Amino acid sequence: MVQAAAADEVFHALSNPTRRRVLERLSAGPATVSELAAPFDMQLPSFVQHLSVLEESQLVTSSKRGRVRTYEIAPERLKVAEDWLTERRRSWEARLDRFEQYVKQLKEKETEP
Amino acid sequence: MSEQSTVDPKLDIVIERFIDAPTRLVWEALTKPEHLKEWYMPRAWGRVANAEIDVRPGGVIRIDIAVAGGQDVPNLGCILEAVPMERLVWTSMLFPGYRPAVFDDIPITAIMTMRSEGTGTRYVFTALHRNEGDVEANKTSGWLEGTEIATDQLVAHVMSMK
Numbered sequence: 001m002v003q004a005a006a007a008d009e010v011f012h013a014l015s016n017p018t019r020r021r022v023l024e025r026l027s028a029g030p031a032t033v034s035e036l037a038a039p040f041d042m043q044l045p046s047f048v049q050h051l052s053v054l055e056e057s058q059l060v061t062s063s064k065r066g067r068v069r070t071y072e073i074a075p076e077r078l079k080v081a082e083d084w085l086t087e088r089r090r091s092w093e094a095r096l097d098r099f100e101q102y103v104k105q106l107k108e109k110e111t112e113p
Numbered sequence: 114m115s116e117q118s119t120v121d122p123k124l125d126i127v128i129e130r131f132i133d134a135p136t137r138l139v140w141e142a143l144t145k146p147e148h149l150k151e152w153y154m155p156r157a158w159g160r161v162a163n164a165e166i167d168v169r170p171g172g173v174i175r176i177d178i179a180v181a182g183g184q185d186v187p188n189l190g191c192i193l194e195a196v197p198m199e200r201l202v203w204t205s206m207l208f209p210g211y212r213p214a215v216f217d218d219i220p221i222t223a224i225m226t227m228r229s230e231g232t233g234t235r236y237v238f239t240a241l242h243r244n245e246g247d248v249e250a251n252k253t254s255g256w257l258e259g260t261e262i263a264t265d266q267l268v269a270h271v272m273s274m275k
Contacts (some may be wrong), residue, residue, distance in 0.1 A: 016185055043254070046186040048218040053187045056208045064215070 003080070006058075010080045013057035018042070018050050023073060026060060042090040117225065124248060124252040126233055126240045126257060128264050136162060136198040139214045142271050143225055144168045152270040154178050155262035162191045168195045173209035193222070193274065201225045219256075 015018055022036055040109045051071065054060045058077045062069050132139055142148040146164035153161050159180035173238045174191040179185050191207035194200055204222040208214045218244060224243040227234045238260070244246045251257055 016187070040184075041182075042186075044256075045218050045250075046184075049187045049189065049215050052208075052214060052216055052218070056212070057212065058222060069216075077237055081132055088182065 006080045007084050009057040010059060010077060011084075013054050013059050014081065016053075018047075022050065022054060022071075023059060026073040027082070032069050033069050036071060042089075047062055049062060088101065116186055118239075120239060123245055124242050126242070126248065126260075128235050128238045128261060130234050130268050131233055132268050132271050134275050135232075136227045136229055136234045138271050138274050139227045139234045139236055139267075140198045140201075142267060142274065144195075148270065148274075149176060151264035153263055155259050156266065157262075158259065166192075167200070167209070168192065172193060174203045175209075183210050190223075199227065200226065219250050221247075221251075223247065236264075236267075 014023075018040060021039070025031060025036060025039075033044075033048065033051065036051070037044060040047055051060070051062070055062060055071075058069050058074060061074050062071045064070075142152065144166060146166060147169045149164040149166065150161040153164070153176055159174055159178055162179040162185055163175070163177040165173055165175040169186075170193060170235065172195070174188075174190045174192055177185055178188065186204070189208065190203045190205040191209050191211060192203045193199070194202040202222065202224050205218070205221040206214065206222065218241065224237075224239040224241070226237045226239075229235075240251070240260070242251065
C-alpha cells in the first residue's frame with residue numbers, strides 16, 4: 001500500500017512536461033530556483049508549485065542556504081517508477097514466452113506425420 | 114476550533130457571498146472533485162485539469178489548472194479542518210499528511226465557512242497571508258480577480274445543482 005501511494009506520487013510528478021524538464025536539468029547537477037525557472041515562460045509562483053509537486057513526490061530534495069534555495073535530484077526515488085515498469089514488462093515477457101511455446105507446440109503437432 | 118483564527122484586514126482577503134441553496138450543496142461543491150472541476154478556474158482563463166481531495170485533516174487537496182497558453186499550474190496543499198457543512202480549512206504551507214513544506218512562493222491558508230441563512234447559505238472564503246507583500250502580490254497578479262470570478266462560478270454551479 002505504501003508502495004502504491006509512492007507510485008501515485010511519482011507518476012503524477014512525472015506526468016507533466018515542465019516537471020520532466022526540471023528533472024532532466026537536475027540530472028546534470030543541483031540548481032537554484034531561479035536557474036531552474038529561467039528557461040520557462042511562467043510566473044515564478046506557478047513554477048515553484050511545480051517544484052513543490054516534485055519535492056512532495058520525493059524525486060527531488062531542496063535545501064536553503066541564506067536566501068537561495070537549491071534543488072537536487074533524488075535518483076533512488078525513480079526506482080519506484082522503474083520497478084513498476086519492470087514488473088509490467090516481466091509479466092508481458094512471461095506471457096509472450098508462453099505464447100511462443102504454445103505456437104511451437106502447434107507447429108510440431110502439424111508437422112507430425 | 115472555528116474561533117481560533119481572527120481576520121486581520123491587513124493580511125487577509127475575504128470574499129463573501131449569499132447562495133440561495135442549502136449548506137449541504139455548498140459543501141458538496143467544495144469537496145467533490147467533479148464539482149471543483151466545474152467552478153474552481155475562471156472559464157475564460159482555462160480549466161481544471163485534475164482535482165483530488167481527501168476531506169479529512171491531513172488529507173490532500175490538489176487542483177491542477179490548465180491555462181490557455183498550454184502550461185499546467187499545479188496547486189497542492191493539506192487539509193487542516195473538515196467539518197461537514199460548516200467549515201473547510203486548508204493550507205499550501207504544508208504537504209498532505211502535515212509534512213512540512215517550505216517554498217519561496219506566496220502561501221495561503223484558506224478558510225471556507227458556510228452558515229444557514231433563511232433558505233440559503235452565507236459562504237465566506239478567507240485567505241490568510243504571511244505579510245502585506247504577499248497580499249499585495251495576490252491583489253496585483255490576478256489571483257484575487259480569478260478567485261472572485263471562481264467564487265461567482267461556485268455560486269452559479271451550486272444553483273445548478275439544486
